[in-house]
Amino acid sequence: MNRQSSPRRGAAQELRDEPEEARRRQLIEVTIDSLAEVGYVGSTLAQIAQRADVSPGLVAHYFGDKDGLLEAAFRTLARGIEQRVRERLRLARTPRGRVQAIIDTNLAPEEFDQRTGTAWLAFWGQVLHVQGLRRVQTAYQRRMLSNLRHALKRLLPSEEARSLAAMIAAMIDGVWLRAALSRWQEADSESARALLTAFVDSRLKECAVPESGVERVAAAPAARVVGNSRRPTSFTTRNPATGEVLAEIAVDGPAEITAAVARASAAQIEWARLPGVARGRILRRAADILRARTAELAQLETRDTGKPIQETSAVDVLSGADCLEYYAGLAASIAGEHLDLGPQAFGYTRREPLGVVAGIGAWNYPLQIACWKSAPALACGNAMIFKPAELTPLTALKLRDAFAEAGLPQGVFQVVQGMADTGRLLTAHPAIRKVSLTGEVGTGKAVMADSAASLKQVTLELGGKSPLIIFEDAHLENAVGGALLGNFYSAGEVCSNGTRVFVHRAIKAAFLERLTARVSAMRIGDPLDPATQVGSLISEDHMMKVLTYIGRGKAEGARLAVGGQRITSGDLANGFFVAPAVFDQCHDDMAIVREEIFGPVMSVLEFDDEEEVIARANATDYGLAAGVFTNDLTRAHRVIARLQAGTCWINHYNVTPIELPFGGVKLSGLGRENGRAAIEHYTQLKSVYVAMSDVESPY
Ligand code: NDP
Numbered sequence: 001m002n003r004q005s006s007p008r009r010g011a012a013q014e015l016r017d018e019p020e021e022a023r024r025r026q027l028i029e030v031t032i033d034s035l036a037e038v039g040y041v042g043s044t045l046a047q048i049a050q051r052a053d054v055s056p057g058l059v060a061h062y063f064g065d066k067d068g069l070l071e072a073a074f075r076t077l078a079r080g081i082e083q084r085v086r087e088r089l090r091l092a093r094t095p096r097g098r099v100q101a102i103i104d105t106n107l108a109p110e111e112f113d114q115r116t117g118t119a120w121l122a123f124w125g126q127v128l129h130v131q132g133l134r135r136v137q138t139a140y141q142r143r144m145l146s147n148l149r150h151a152l153k154r155l156l157p158s159e160e161a162r163s164l165a166a167m168i169a170a171m172i173d174g175v176w177l178r179a180a181l182s183r184w185q186e187a188d189s190e191s192a193r194a195l196l197t198a199f200v201d202s203r204l205k206e207c208a209v210p211e212s213g214v215e216r217v218a219a220a221p222a223a224r225v226v227g228n229s230r231r232p233t234s235f236t237t238r239n240p241a242t243g244e245v246l247a248e249i250a251v252d253g254p255a256e257i258t259a260a261v262a263r264a265s266a267a268q269i270e271w272a273r274l275p276g277v278a279r280g281r282i283l284r285r286a287a288d289i290l291r292a293r294t295a296e297l298a299q300l301e302t303r304d305t306g307k308p309i310q311e312t313s314a315v316d317v318l319s320g321a322d323c324l325e326y327y328a329g330l331a332a333s334i335a336g337e338h339l340d341l342g343p344q345a346f347g348y349t350r351r352e353p354l355g356v357v358a359g360i361g362a363w364n365y366p367l368q369i370a371c372w373k374s375a376p377a378l379a380c381g382n383a384m385i386f387k388p389a390e391l392t393p394l395t396a397l398k399l400r401d402a403f404a405e406a407g408l409p410q411g412v413f414q415v416v417q418g419m420a421d422t423g424r425l426l427t428a429h430p431a432i433r434k435v436s437l438t439g440e441v442g443t444g445k446a447v448m449a450d451s452a453a454s455l456k457q458v459t460l461e462l463g464g465k466s467p468l469i470i471f472e473d474a475h476l477e478n479a480v481g482g483a484l485l486g487n488f489y490s491a492g493e494v495c496s497n498g499t500r501v502f503v504h505r506a507i508k509a510a511f512l513e514r515l516t517a518r519v520s521a522m523r524i525g526d527p528l529d530p531a532t533q534v535g536s537l538i539s540e541d542h543m544m545k546v547l548t549y550i551g552r553g554k555a556e557g558a559r560l561a562v563g564g565q566r567i568t569s570g571d572l573a574n575g576f577f578v579a580p581a582v583f584d585q586c587h588d589d590m591a592i593v594r595e596e597i598f599g600p601v602m603s604v605l606e607f608d609d610e611e612e613v614i615a616r617a618n619a620t621d622y623g624l625a626a627g628v629f630t631n632d633l634t635r636a637h638r639v640i641a642r643l644q645a646g647t648c649w650i651n652h653y654n655v656t657p658i659e660l661p662f663g664g665v666k667l668s669g670l671g672r673e674n675g676r677a678a679i680e681h682y683t684q685l686k687s688v689y690v691a692m693s694d695v696e697s698p699y
Helices: 012-017 020-042 045-052 056-063 066-091 095-106 114-126 131-152 158-181 189-207 254-273 276-292 294-305 309-331 366-379 395-406 420-428 441-452 476-492 505-520 540-555 570-574 610-618 633-642 677-681
Strands: 234-238 245-250 338-340 345-353 356-360 383-387 413-415 432-438 457-461 467-470 500-504 559-562 581-584 601-607 625-629 647-650 683-691
Touching: 020 045, 020 056, 020 066, 020 114, 045 056, 045 066, 056 066, 066 095, 066 114, 066 131, 066 420, 095 131, 095 158, 095 189, 114 131, 114 158, 131 158, 131 441, 158 189, 254 345, 254 356, 254 383, 254 413, 254 420, 276 294, 276 309, 276 366, 276 395, 294 309, 294 366, 294 395, 309 366, 356 366, 356 420, 366 383, 366 395, 366 432, 366 677, 383 420, 395 413, 420 432, 420 441, 432 441, 441 457, 467 476, 467 610, 476 500, 476 505, 476 601, 476 625, 500 505, 500 610, 505 559, 505 581, 505 601, 540 559, 540 581, 540 601, 601 610, 610 633, 625 633, 633 647, 677 683
Parallel strands: 356 383, 356 432, 383 413, 432 457, 467 500, 467 625, 500 601, 581 601, 625 647
Antiparallel strands: 234 245, 338 345, 345 683, 559 581
8 A cells, every 4th residue: 555645736727837847746736636535536637637727638648548647646656655764764773763764654644634645545446456556556565565574684583574564564554544444533643653663562572582691782873863964974883792883984875876976987987998907906906905904904804793803814804805816817818709700700799897886795794795896896897886784884995995005096996885775876876887785685686676777787695594415424523514614604694604404314413412512612702812713793683683583493392402592791791692503303494494594503404315305405495505515426416416506515615715606596696706707797798790891782
């Protein structure tokens, strides 16, 4: 259901001399008045023309027929309410606040206005019969659900988020509809919002499964609102392990994005003209700068993400530098091909840059993701505008500085900051030719939908629930090591994690014994301590989501073999530390087995034979990664060939050398990062036919 208030029209006579757009708008206002007064049936084209004091031919000129006019009116109302929702969402600083923003906008006082409400009822009554109205209604409804789901997914497991989002949407519609049908006697805006607020609060309370010792710490500070602007102008980034404030970051809005795109467009032309070897030289210098600053960058990454310094110094910074170096080497060899078309012609292809491209990053590997996106983009001659996740905005700025020091022309790599709205400004910008996103499946769908308007190319690196299969002949200690790497590195906040660990029944007891012993010995602590192996989760919201899943696993009958509790001893109470959890006695239909948790939660499942485990491993909408441990190499290749996953490991897990393409199938994404494959995603082909003879024309 779509509803929106709209201002009353001006004098109809004014229509005649107005420019076209103003005329259209005013005819729409007249239509809404008409619907409110005489309803759908009474609102004919002739009657609307008469009210507007214009000829029916003029109305038909603009809108075709009555259905066209009503669809335009409906679309105007729907766009208006979407715009107001977006404005309120920008102001909201917490997931709960975002849910409230959607409720408050949809049930705002103006939505309970007699004129607006009656017009909406008239539209609503026709949605089933008029295809154009149905399209508008469906699109609006989808957006409302997606906004609700996106906010709720930060608070709840995804299935519960989906179902609560549907309930809230239905209640918003239901409360409003009852009020409208009672001619606004049954509820006003205030009581409707109070009802929805109480409902959401009680549902969230019921869904949360608090662990003992869980304390809620202060939520993020409210957005700074300056003057009349309702857009948050900055946000605070904190160390999730300590709560320490690291920086106040300015949010980039429409003006900043427009300026960044203009700078990038100008800079890209010159950058693309450089020979590949010259572009490569600059990337190579940037790689050297990152390596020389490993200690400093690793410390910053650890403070921004809560990950152990032993990881950020060994992996995050160096893998980013490797990536720059790899594409530095490839830059000079990016080429098309020559095609022999016989003695009288030949053809060739040119592999050309796309132009200005955007990168949007997730918070789990901020610097590495920025490198994985920018290095191939720049090597191919594109300019990139990169938006890091709001939770981890800092190291992308250091990458920008390293590029500048290495001699990258200004504007070729820029960093913009902000939340989803800043991301949307990039996906909506017509001059940006491609978006590469790392994020959740829902975000991937939104980015792809938004990119469609300007037919942007997309690379989507999305979520997963990957299988790790351990056969009875596997090297046990290696298999346990692989399962640990594939579940608890970066506190489990890794997209490709093999969180469904299928272990052959014959070795399950031995596997579990070694696994739990090694998990119990893991050191959880201050991420800046080089001995620490498990750091903090990224945020309180995320920790609550992980703990909720753990509670849910227990409630569904899985056995928690080890870990799973929040650690609050000493200074760790200031952060979001959760002991790595291993669940045994899991079933394929449990939420912890089906849904991406993105935290330190492993599910161990038993299997008996190869056919069975392949079918179970593939029984998911995701398809990011998969792993197999076995000493039977024939079986290893046979099984890998049948697993529906974009990235696979045999007798290892979660190693991602830059030479190997990385990406998913099914809902885990589109396109590939890394390797030569990424070059194809940052270039476009131009085909050239060259004639070597006279033109024979029949004319
Ligand atoms: P999100 O999808 O929430 O966010 C990813 C980025 O997209 C953020 O910068 C976010 O902004 C931005 N964003 C959110 N909504 C929109 C929108 N409508 N339009 C444009 N940009 C938008 O992911 P997380 O940051 O929470 O990361 C975790 C997810 O990422 C997990 O699902 C994980 O599996 C996946 N991931 C996938 C990887 C892969 O390679 N396949 C690797 C790493 C993670 P902000 O959050 O700042 O508001």
